[in-house]
Amino acid sequence: MKVSLNQKILSRNEECAQKNKAFFAENGILCLNVISSPGSGKTTTISRTIQDLHDKLTIGVIEGDIKTDTDAQKIRAAGAEAVQIETQGACHLSAEQVHRAIEALGAEKMDVVIIENVGNLVCPSAFDLGESARVILLSVPEGDDKPVKYPGTFAEADAVLINKIDLFDYIDFNLERVLADIRVVNPDAKIFQVSATTGEGMEQWYEWLLERANKKT
Amino acid sequence: MHETAVAESILQTILQHAEETGAKPTGAIISCGQFNALNDECMQFAFEAAAGGTICEGMNLTIKHIPLQAKCKQCRVTFEFNIYSPVCSQCESAEYDFESDAPLLLETIEFEDETQ
Numbered sequence: 001m002k003v004s005l006n007q008k009i010l011s012r013n014e015e016c017a018q019k020n021k022a023f024f025a026e027n028g029i030l031c032l033n034v035i036s037s038p039g040s041g042k043t044t045t046i047s048r049t050i051q052d053l054h055d056k057l058t059i060g061v062i063e064g065d066i067k068t069d070t071d072a073q074k075i076r077a078a079g080a081e082a083v084q085i086e087t088q089g090a091c092h093l094s095a096e097q098v099h100r101a102i103e104a105l106g107a108e109k110m111d112v113v114i115i116e117n118v119g120n121l122v123c124p125s126a127f128d129l130g131e132s133a134r135v136i137l138l139s140v141p142e143g144d145d146k147p148v149k150y151p152g153t154f155a156e157a158d159a160v161l162i163n164k165i166d167l168f169d170y171i172d173f174n175l176e177r178v179l180a181d182i183r184v185v186n187p188d189a190k191i192f193q194v195s196a197t198t199g200e201g202m203e204q205w206y207e208w209l210l211e212r213a214n215k216k217t
Numbered sequence: 218m219h220e221t222a223v224a225e226s227i228l229q230t231i232l233q234h235a236e237e238t239g240a241k242p243t244g245a246i247i248s249c250g251q252f253n254a255l256n257d258e259c260m261q262f263a264f265e266a267a268a269g270g271t272i273c274e275g276m277n278l279t280i281k282h283i284p285l286q287a288k289c290k291q292c293r294v295t296f297e298f299n300i301y302s303p304v305c306s307q308c309e310s311a312e313y314d315f316e317s318d319a320p321l322l323l324e325t326i327e328f329e330d331e332t333q
Contacts, residue, residue, distance in 0.1 A: 009321040123219035152252030184303040
């Protein structure tokens, strides 16, 4: 006996993601799902963004890590409220975890909620969290082959931040190749070249963020 | 290893249907697109591990990979996107739009016939 279903496998995650999406829309919140490899500078980029835009935007952060709340502590030190999710081994955040974190964060009073996903360039991209936009970070020391090796992740991006551009002089990194490879799978993504450490290029990223945030309010 | 989450989700659905039909599941077919990065070996391993000790133990899992379609902006032909040669299959233009990538689907479940 054969039963035909054609049912979405991650439907439970998607149902919850739709709830999150509705919550963000009702409250005029821009939600970003930030995905990258470990060590690409997600926390530093988010911290600097919070500090530089503190008089323009109220930002809340949901931190995903396998263990520890060190990232949430860094975000609080930068002046924003943060909720830490410890996944205890899981390689990605789920919409359900984010749903609980939204409540813990008191997200309704925020302009922007940034979800810093678990450092991993593969698994998080399969899980919709209900975000308004997906942001991928790629740092110069990781190498210029990442977009071609992880096409699915870059294909789903609304914005790509190429971070640590202050290291261009020290590392063999073919920027033209990276830009072309991203374009192959994603002709529409906004690409920013930044250094969260020196602040170079961050203005353009802030412009995009402010524009997207205002659109939502 | 997001395959573990996918395996767990498939298993729950199959168990639910097994309970409703009262029959033992013998096989299932799932399908995925090009960008949702399902690795066959990981998927089989994860499903085997999840199914162990349940009525689904020993089930046969088939994984279908659905090609991604793109439409050329120059000659308007629809072609199968190939990441190793990311140009239109007809006119070799690099200007194209993607059709949406196939979602992760549980297509069918096969159950043992009651007469057997």
